Amino acid sequence: MRWVKAHKYQHLLHGAFHGAGCACMRPEVQNVCARIEHAISRRTLLGGLAALISAPALGTISPAFAQPASRPTLLRNGRIFDGVSSTLLEGRNILVDDGRIKAMPGADETVADAEIIDCTGKTLMPGLIDAHWHTLLAAIPLTVAMTADVAYLHLVAAEEAQKTILRGFTTVRDMGGPSFALKRAIDENRIAGPRIFPSGAMISQTSGHGDFRSRRELPRAFEMGMSDAEKAGISAIADGVPEVLRRTREQLMLGASQVKIMVGGGVSSLYDPLDSIQFTREEVRAAVEATSDWGTYVCAHVYTAPGIKRALSNGVRCIEHGQLADEEAVRQMADTGAWWSIQPFLADDDSNPKSLPEQRAMQELIAEGTVRAFDLGRDFKVKMAWGTDILFNPAGTRTQGKQLAKTARWLGNDGALRMATSGNGELLALSGGRSPYRGQIGVLSPNAYADILAIDGNPLEDISLISDPEKNMKLIMKDGRIYKNTLADQR
Known part of the structure; x- marks a missing residue:
């Protein structure tokens, strides 16, 4: 693997000076090469940055991820695949606070001052x-x-x-x-x-x-x-x-x-x-x-x-x-x-x-x-x-x-x-x-990182659902931050 865009100029300069005792290592030649490479790097960086900023994919990311939630979030009425069991857990909700799963209260338990996201008909699973x-x-x-x-x-x-x-x-x-x-x-x-x-x-x-x-x-x-x-x-x-x-x-x-x-x-x-x-x-x-x-x-x-x-x-x-x-x-x-x-x-x-x-x-x-x-x-x-x-x-x-x-x-x-x-x-x-992260990953359980997906359907019955995330992943949360949410919010 070679990144040779700038080096092709070095090759041309090498050819120009080679007959005169191979001056390609002389300081003045190296300086010219460095200036060319710097110019190429700057153009590529700015062009790439412009492409990145205008990329359509950016518009699909929820801006909510950039700021932590001001209140705990309660994911309610979903069935839960916890990452470990081969069956879905029912009758439980997921309470998220400060980037972690704080608790998994029963469906009848009251949670005060929480932002509620209704996940009826969805399967909640780890990221x-x-x-x-x-x-x-x-x-x-x-x-x-x-x-x-x-x-x-x-x-x-x-x-x-x-x-x-x-x-x-x-x-x-x-x-x-x-x-x-x-x-x-x-x-x-x-x-x-x-x-x-x-x-x-x-x-x-x-x-x-x-x-x-x-x-x-x-x-x-x-x-x-x-x-x-x-x-x-x-x-x-x-x-x-x-x-x-x-x-x-x-x-x-x-x-x-x-x-x-x-x-x-x-x-x-x-x-x-x-x-x-x-x-x-x-x-x-x-x-x-x-x-x-x-x-x-x-x-x-x-x-x-x-x-x-x-x-x-x-x-x-x-x-x-x-x-x-x-x-x-x-x-x-x-x-x-x-x-x-x-x-x-x-x-x-x-x-x-x-x-x-x-x-x-x-x-x-x-x-x-x-x-x-x-x-x-x-x-x-x-x-x-x-x-x-x-x-x-x-x-x-x-x-x-x-x-x-x-x-x-x-x-x-x-x-x-x-x-x-x-x-x-x-x-x-x-x-x-x-490990750069101090928490359990890959499960839905208290104290684990709040990395949670809401799937429209049951992937334990139809795993192909995860093959079409745009259609089937209604909520994507990482570290308690929402990156995508097409579910109805209830306040």
Whole structure:
């Protein structure tokens, strides 16, 4: 991945001076390049900001989210899916105050001085959690990501954050990218969006799944420094224990709630085979020890059984993907109590687009493994989490809820909904003291965060309701703040 818009000017200047002893590193040339890059950055930033401000999606966000409620809010007459039970709770209301669920009083109990929202005929449920989301990379095409200024990527991500919460996803675990600034803006209620559990840069070995350099950028010369993806905070290349420790600690310093390392190949990258094992045992342990010292954990991108076993044997607590696991690897996950964060990769119309035949072939292989993986995870009672891993796929972001609904094929409607609420909430709790949020997420119970959806219908009977949030999600609340409300208010 390269953001090269400004660098093409550097290339032209390099060509102009190269015949005179390669003056491209002279101070005056570097100054010209810096001025061009600054101008491009400013134009892109201002243009992107104008597009963001005028985006039609902004008009659908309730302005009420920007200010805390002046009074407690009572959600009345709805049936409740609490994120844990397989049946709906009736005869209870939900009282929200100061961002939390204060109580769940009986239907006949009187609550004084509360703003009342009538939820008759609706199902109240926890906000959804996507455990494998790419905040900066989901809604932008690969070609744009490779050429646009980084500031533009952040602006598009801010717009997409608003769309994400309007799909009912009130929390995401970001699995790679510089989401720290956007997270801060959301937490300060400057813009609308989900809670973000950030991983920071994906840590990769040279030639690993997070090494986005092209062949012509090798070998890395001292004067070249970091790649563009590293400068942007997308990835961090580390070789050997000292570098892995340094890069892991850098992400923790930036505020990572968990750290992601690459232990195997992937589909999106061009130079690391899918079956390759990445990072030595010592390097994996180094990342694990650094995060453990900070009270959190390492999650590992890996598909194959040998890579899964290496990760688990050296302390990794969460496997990302893992669709090519065998029974031994799945049993090891169950025995160690590790989490399996899996996505419904089925090589269907909702898949991340791939142009190369070899990439599409890998998608087909992983799709076959996906069916087997869900069966194995269920049979061995592995702690399974769910996420989408939508990547470079603007159209695909709209399928976020649909991707969850697909898992009902293996888990049933109640199992799929539990996995995306209380189950993913349990995974988020692994961050311990590094969690950016001090409260229970993914359940409707007293003292939990007031992340609440009001669904028109019963998703336990028809999980496809969450696939059309614009139509079926009548109320979206996060932290007690209302982002959408098409229900009638009664005062």
